[in-house]
Amino acid sequence: MTSPRGASPPESLRARILQSVALEPPSPTRSHRARRAAWLLLTCCAVVGLELLLLLGPQSAGPPLGGPWSTLAWGLGALLLAATVGRRGDDALGPPEWALWVVSAMALLVPGWIALKEGAGGVGQGGPALESLEAALALGLPGLLAILVARAESDPTHPEAQGAAWGALSGCLSSLLVGAAFPLRSAADIALGQLLPAALQVGIGSSLGAELLDACGSPHPSHHRRAVGGVVGLWLGCIVWIHAQRASPLQLSAWQPPEMILTIALGILAGEGLGLRLRRKPG
Amino acid sequence: MSNEALDQAMARYAEGDEPAFAVLYDELSSRLFSFLIKQTRDQARAEDLLQQTFLQLHRSRGHFKPGSPALPWALAIARRLAIDASRRARFSSHESEEAIAEAVGGDPLPDAVLSARQLHGRFQEELAKLPESQRNAFVMIREEGLSTAEAAAVLGTTVSGVKLRAHRAYSALRRALGEVFDRPEKE
Numbered sequence: 001m002t003s004p005r006g007a008s009p010p011e012s013l014r015a016r017i018l019q020s021v022a023l024e025p026p027s028p029t030r031s032h033r034a035r036r037a038a039w040l041l042l043t044c045c046a047v048v049g050l051e052l053l054l055l056l057g058p059q060s061a062g063p064p065l066g067g068p069w070s071t072l073a074w075g076l077g078a079l080l081l082a083a084t085v086g087r088r089g090d091d092a093l094g095p096p097e098w099a100l101w102v103v104s105a106m107a108l109l110v111p112g113w114i115a116l117k118e119g120a121g122g123v124g125q126g127g128p129a130l131e132s133l134e135a136a137l138a139l140g141l142p143g144l145l146a147i148l149v150a151r152a153e154s155d156p157t158h159p160e161a162q163g164a165a166w167g168a169l170s171g172c173l174s175s176l177l178v179g180a181a182f183p184l185r186s187a188a189d190i191a192l193g194q195l196l197p198a199a200l201q202v203g204i205g206s207s208l209g210a211e212l213l214d215a216c217g218s219p220h221p222s223h224h225r226r227a228v229g230g231v232v233g234l235w236l237g238c239i240v241w242i243h244a245q246r247a248s249p250l251q252l253s254a255w256q257p258p259e260m261i262l263t264i265a266l267g268i269l270a271g272e273g274l275g276l277r278l279r280r281k282p283g
Numbered sequence: 284m285s286n287e288a289l290d291q292a293m294a295r296y297a298e299g300d301e302p303a304f305a306v307l308y309d310e311l312s313s314r315l316f317s318f319l320i321k322q323t324r325d326q327a328r329a330e331d332l333l334q335q336t337f338l339q340l341h342r343s344r345g346h347f348k349p350g351s352p353a354l355p356w357a358l359a360i361a362r363r364l365a366i367d368a369s370r371r372a373r374f375s376s377h378e379s380e381e382a383i384a385e386a387v388g389g390d391p392l393p394d395a396v397l398s399a400r401q402l403h404g405r406f407q408e409e410l411a412k413l414p415e416s417q418r419n420a421f422v423m424i425r426e427e428g429l430s431t432a433e434a435a436a437v438l439g440t441t442v443s444g445v446k447l448r449a450h451r452a453y454s455a456l457r458r459a460l461g462e463v464f465d466r467p468e469k470e
Contacts, residue, residue, distance in 0.1 A: 009316040009333055014308060017334050021304060021341045029299040033345035093359055093436040154346035156339070156359040157439045215343040216363040 037150035044146040051138055051239075052177070067118030070111055071179055074194075077107035078172035085165040097158040104168035104202065111172065112195045115179065119190045132182040132193030134238040140174030140201050141235040145228065148205070148212045152224075156215040163209015164202050171198030204231060226272050233271020237264030286354060293353035297344045307353075308337060314354070314427060315361050321422055322365040324411065332368060336361045355433040362419065362437060402460075409459040413452050420448035421456070 028036070084095055084103045147166050155162050175194040178184070184193045211217070211227045241263045289310045296303040315336055319329040339360050347356065410418055416438075423434035424445070435445045 007317045007320050008313045009330060013330050013333065014312065017308060017312075017337050018305060020334060021337060024338065024341055027342045028345040030297045030345050030347070030349070031299070093356060096435070096441065097439045098441075151346070153339075153343045156343075156356070156363050157437070215346070216339055216360055216367065 033150070040146040040150050044142045047142045048139055051142075054243075067115060067179070070115035070118050070190075071176060073111035073114045074172050074176040074179065077111050078169055078176065081107045081165060081169040081172060085162060085169065093157060094155065094162065097161040100158070100161040100165040104165045107168050107172055108195075108198050108202070111175070112190075112198070115175075115184075115190045115194060116187045119184060119187045130192065131242060132178045132184060132189075133197050134242050135182065136171075136174040136178045136193065136197035137200065138235060138238040138242065139177050140170035140197065141204070141231055141238075143173065144170040144201055144205055144208075145231055145235075148208055149228065152212045153215045153217070155209075155213045159213035159215075159217075160206045160210045162213055164206035166209065167202040167205020168198070170205070171201040174198070174201070204234075229271040229273065230268050231271070233266075233268035234264060235267075236271065237267025240267065286352060290351070290353045293344075293347055293356075294349040297347040297349065304341070307340070311353070311357055312337075315357060318358060318361055318422065318427060319365060321407070321410070321426070322362070323368070324407075328368065332361065332364050335364050339364070352433065354427070355429060355437050358423065358427060358429070359437045406456070406460060409456055410452075412459075413455055417448045417452035417455070420445050421452035424449050425453075 081103060085100060087095060144167055147170075148163060151162075175198050178193055178197075182193060184190050208227050208231060211224055244263070289307070292303045292306040292310065296307055312333065316329060316333050319332045319336075320326065323329050323332065336357065340357060343360075347353070410421070413421070419438055420434060423429045423437060424431060429437065431442050431445050431449075434449075435442045438445060440448075
């Protein structure tokens with residue numbers, strides 16, 4: 001059935017709209033976005049690779065204890081999420097919102113349940129578990145940030161759900177890496193070292209996605225820069241805290257929440273300040 | 284111009300062919316404007332939203348997937364902007380014949396056409412009374428000509444959900460307007 005044309009806008013509106021678009025900064029074309037996405041991906045891989053060498057090297061305390069089934073489950077969860085959220089259907093609008101939330105929940109809850117079952121009855125490690133929380137965020141946030149920036153202004157329907165799904169994907173991958181490198185020996189360790197950072201990344205992805213992924217959002221570059229700067233600051237705070245713990249000659253107790261919170265809060269503030277000072281390049 | 288030509292114009296614009304934007308506007312503007320008029324029932328607001336929609340199409344052109352239909356994507360943006368605008372402002376509630384005639388456009392008409400306009404006005408009144416989910420599904424499928432799959436993507440629901448909403452809207456309108464409201468369905 002051919003849709004009726006119905007009401008037509010006035011001719012003056014045509015001139016106004018064409019002029020307003022002509023006055024806009026040049027928007028990125030498909031080729032430009034593809035090149036930028038490739039650079040972001042390469043940068044992210046380099047950063048994560050460097051982190052793996054520095055964070056998960058010989059200084060890691062104790063042998064790793066990644067359960068085989070939970071490791072497999074985290075990997076399958078990541079693949080399922082990548083196949084779901086990365087799919088662009090024939091209509092270019094992506095998967096429906098309910099599918100994103102359902103797949104995100106399944107990709108985290110199923111491996112999390114398996115990991116908790118594998119760790120049940122073990123003795124908690126305290127310090128390494130807290131360090132694994134920070135390591136998971138340090139490993140997952142660069143990828144999450146890269147994908148959200150690459151797909152900025154791409155979703156007119158449900159940017160929060162898409163952002164949450166990308167956060168779940170980075171949570172699965174970081175949990176996979178942390179499970180392979182840290183001695184998470186109890187259910188409490190697994191909850192702190194894998195489930196909590198995964199849940200945090202879902203929350204960060206959803207809130208950051210609402211800002212960056214929205215194709216209908218108001219053009220407030222300062223909001224975007226502040227949000228990105230905040231996440232970068234959180235990532236830097238985690239990096240600094242991990243290295244500060246290892247370099248300290250003091251015998252730090254397993255739990256240092258005030259110092260950790262202060263370091264990460266300073267990182268967030270610095271990141272937001274840095275984000276606001278960056279200029280937005282047109283096109 | 285067919286939808287295929289529209290999709291090609293959008294694909295060209297996404298690749299940086301600047302003159303294609305005028306082609307895009309000429310093809311999309313009437314359909315988007317008609318949709319926005321139904322959503323806002325205010326011509327001035329619909330014009331503003333139409334401008335915002337084309338600005339957003341321009342800003343996010345790099346994300347358009349070649350080979351996919353442009354209309355659902357444009358309608359999704361327009362719908363989202365209309366929803367956001369409705370949260371910030373009250374909708375105009377007047378349903379006068381003059382307002383409808385101004386939105387549709389035209390000169391003083393003979394009685395037969397005037398009664399058709401009155402029927403159209405009554406149709407719009409009944410359409411406005413429907414729940415938003417049913418109204419949107421009905422408008423997408425029956426008036427914008429989208430398939431159920433495309434409408435489901437725009438509205439963020441399943442195909443069966445869209446069919447159910449459209450069927451309920453159709454049933455409610457039929458009860459209100461009688462046998463004058465009968466059209467074949469598009470799958």
